[in-house]
Amino acid sequence: MNSVETQAPGGVIIKTVTGSLTGKLIMLAVFVILAILPFVLPDKFWIRQVNQIMIYALLAMSLDVLLGYTGLLSFMHNAYLGIGAYITGLFLIHVAPESLWLAMAVGAVCTTLIALPVGWVQVRTGGLAFALLTLAFGMMFYTVAWKWYDVTGGDDGLMGLPQPDITLFGLKLASSGDSTAMYMFTLAILVMCFLFTWRVIHSPLGAVLEAIRENEQRAAFVGINVRAYKLIGWMLACGLAGIAGSVYILFRGYTGPGVMGAFEGAGVLMMVLLGGMGTLWGPLIGAAIFIIMKDQLSSFTEDWEIFVGIIVILLVLFLPRGVAGLPDLFRRGKAE
């Protein structure tokens, strides 16, 4: 964890975790490397692989807003990626095949609106009940995607997706069907969402969410409307997941109900835990580790889930704070 000491106006030393300069430089370097990658990597397979990682990195980061900052467990956050994907896809197919940005906006806004009543019910419960409700609602959304054949294409999924041009202020940049263009588009969205979420988390609103995570009862007793702020955190997380969904369907040109399944949801949770929750950047790394691990293992064995499970168990036991906790290990080593 990056911590930095700052001097408050009253001469008080405050230790904050807003990220040190080193941390910010590392993030910048990572994003720059990601931007150069498609031009040095000759293999389209790897470009698409990293592209997929970036989409799940965005989803994992959005889950971290709930898990790491608000202290809420969502078992099926991928359901909101799915909802964003289906809505964006349906909009492109049936309404405006050429309007990429509009489809993205519709996807994000509709996902957030669908998340509103769900969240409204969920925040009326706490702890385990909240987590179980996320599972219940997730299962319902999955079933809708799977069974509502006329709209979603059921088992076959949503096919025949148009590939709109990526435009900026009316200027055509490239087709979203081009893998390098799609990669750069995904990176741009990821960076924008990361910076926005970073800003929000390090604002007074983020302090409120952290207070709820730390001690819900005390939060209420300093006058915080806990339910209202949990709902804000929930909708922020679902909106970001919806954006990830929009990028997902543009990237794949297709979505099926499988992406909304409970097994996938557990995968997203693992990404956050592997990377280290409550850091925003940890889950980005967690997504990379999880997807690479899954792909490597599944090329050796069909029972890759067993090995993913074992690795996750080991990491949870020996590195409970995920990759983000690694610097602490070294720091402790130095101190002793």
Added chain:
Amino acid sequence: MSQATLLTTKDLSKHFDGVMAVNLVNLEVTDQEVHSIIGPNGAGKTTLINVITGLLAASEGSVTYQGQDITTKPVHERVRLGICRTFQITSIFMGLTVYENVRIAAQSHLGGSLRIMSPRGGLKRVNAKTEQILERVGLTHVAGRQAELLAHGDQRVLEVAISLASEPQVLLLDEPAAGMSPAETDQMSELIAALGTEMAVLLVEHDMEVVMAISQRITVLHQGGVIARGTPEEIASDQQVREAYLGGDDWAVLTA
């Protein structure tokens, strides 16, 4: 000097599966006064505070605050109105620094929680309030320390500081000196006495020396009901109180 009654309870009751934890309690909490609630273990003191602050719903009766019925208001709204509390078991934000603990309370009270484009330390009035309170309770020197790493006594003080950041008009303290050393207890009772000149303080405390020294008014609870009320002198000579405490060590202090 006529002081205003800020909070009243009328026939306030709380039942748990037929057990009368709080039974028909009528209470008047007056501004600028330390009002102590005493009674043997299980007398219903904490339950009474829980019902007044909204942590538990009342079974019967009502709570009125400045003429407004607040019996069914949620916790955070009561805090907004000026009713704040501390807990018998320390309830602070353990993972945050001392400064952040007080700041979140000040921020919640003064506003600015939705200014997402501002940094956390960018709310000037909130910072000023935070520093003022830390200075007052004497925690400035540990402002940057994580609350979890504080000594127990300092954690108790921090909880009072958090409550003060909401600028309470009625402050309910549930055994604030629990587990404190004699020196820390002295400091805490000094602080409570001072607060009692600025706001209404409703104090639950087992340390009879503290209660007798700083209270202007005492209400005695026994088996959920009020058995006596009066000034410290009146309570010390009350026959019923003597019986309720019979055999208890507390009584020795009362009569000493």
